[in-house]
Amino acid sequence: MTNSIQNQLPIPSHFNPDTVGEVWRVPYQERAIAAESWAKQHHIKPAAEDKNSVCLLIIDPQNTFCIPGFELFVGGKSGGGAIEDNVRLCEFIYRNLGDITKIIPTMDTHTAMQIFHPIFWLNENGEHPIPSATMITPEDIDSGIWKVNPSVSYSLNLDYELLAKHAYHYVKQLSENGKYPLTVWSYHSMLGGIGHAVVSAVEEAVFFHSIARNSQAQFEIKGNNPLTENYSVLSPEVLEGFDSRPIAHKNTALIQQLLAYDVVIIAGQAKSHCVAWTIDDLLTEIKQIDANLARKIHLLEDCTSPVVVPGVVDYSEMADRAFAKFAEAGMKIVKSTDLISYL
Structure with a gap:
């Protein structure tokens, strides 16, 4: 018989869904006082007392992906x-506050001069590539484009x-992979x-959880290596340079940490890119250890969206195929309103 997360709580009155798409300052001290009071009122115990450990991994819940008008807003099918x-996602955190042991948000982290940014490349006229509309292949470099x-x-x-x-080796590795x-x-x-x-409303929910459960949020930085992309928080796209020397490493500590939880719940942006590749890397590690571990992974399908640029590109089908692959491997596709079952 399986146990479930089922002691769902009401949503605190401070949460306003109408402001989730906006940027604002979280009133930390006010929320801290409210969180401690909330924990007493609803008999919420510290995370250290959890009999079953539950981790919520939130992929890149940042303004750059989640707020309209920012650089890479993930509009999905709905816009x-x-x-x-x-x-x-915020409602899920508040409702399940007493059962989520740890929240781990990942943070895509970049500086100007990285291999995937326009300034890194030039054409024969000294012009940089048009962002989000340019893909570079080994043939492009060979021909001098x-x-x-x-x-x-x-x-x-x-x-x-x-x-x-290195740049040529890197581009070639991506193509060959x-x-x-x-x-x-x-x-x-x-x-x-x-x-x-991090999006203000999500930051607020994560902070509220930290105080109410005495559980430090664990922010995982990724993507700050200038010589490789890092869609997945678990591994960069290319690990070695042209001379076979390492340029980056897997996040082995986080992989081991995630697989030690009884339940891992995954949400975030974008379903077709950083979410899918993080899950794919996790599945690769699971298959090398014990395929049955996939059953502890729950994917919040209604808390993630694919990259869709109307009239330009739509990664919805790619994202759906990835999630179908994960489900076939034993991972559970769930909604934020579902009861989450333990192994």
Whole structure:
């Protein structure tokens, strides 16, 4: 017989779904006092006393992906995808406050000069690629369409020739791995900027949980290596350079931590990219250890949306295929209103 998360709580009066798509300051002290009072009122115990450990992994719940008008807003099919997802996600956190042991938000973290940003590349006219509309292949580099910007090597304190060799190796590795060519993205999730911050309503819910449950939120930084992309929080896209030396490493500590929980619940943005590839990496690790561990992974399908740019690109089918693969492997596709069952 399985147990379930079923002691669902009311949603605190401070939560306003109409402001989830906006940026505002969380009143920490006020919320801290309210969270401690809420815990007493509803007999919520500290997370250290949980008999079953439940982790909520939130992929990149940041303004850059979740607020309209920011760089890479994930609109999904509805056009308001990330906002609608975050309303449901906040409600899920508040309703299940007493059962969620740990919340781990990941944070896409970038600076200007990274291999997937426009400034990294130049054409023969000295122009940078158009972001979100340019993909770079080995053939593009061979034919001279794109080359590494020499000034970037100075900024990164790297020899230009070696940097160019790495960039070619990197683009070739992406193509050979069969995922996709290198996509040049708009500057986004910029460290120190507003876009990098967690969406205010989600931040508030996570903070409220931390105080009510005496459980420190664990923010996981990813994507700050200038020489590789890091869609998945568990592993960068390319681990080795052209000389076989490591340029990045798997997040082994987080992989081991996640697999130690009784239940892992995953939400966030975007379903077709960072969410899907994080889950895929987790599944790869699970298969190497014990395929049955997939049963502890729950995917909040109504708290994540695919990248959709009307008239340009729609990754909905790709996202759905990925989730079907995860379900076939034993992971559970659930909604934020479902009861979450333990193994």
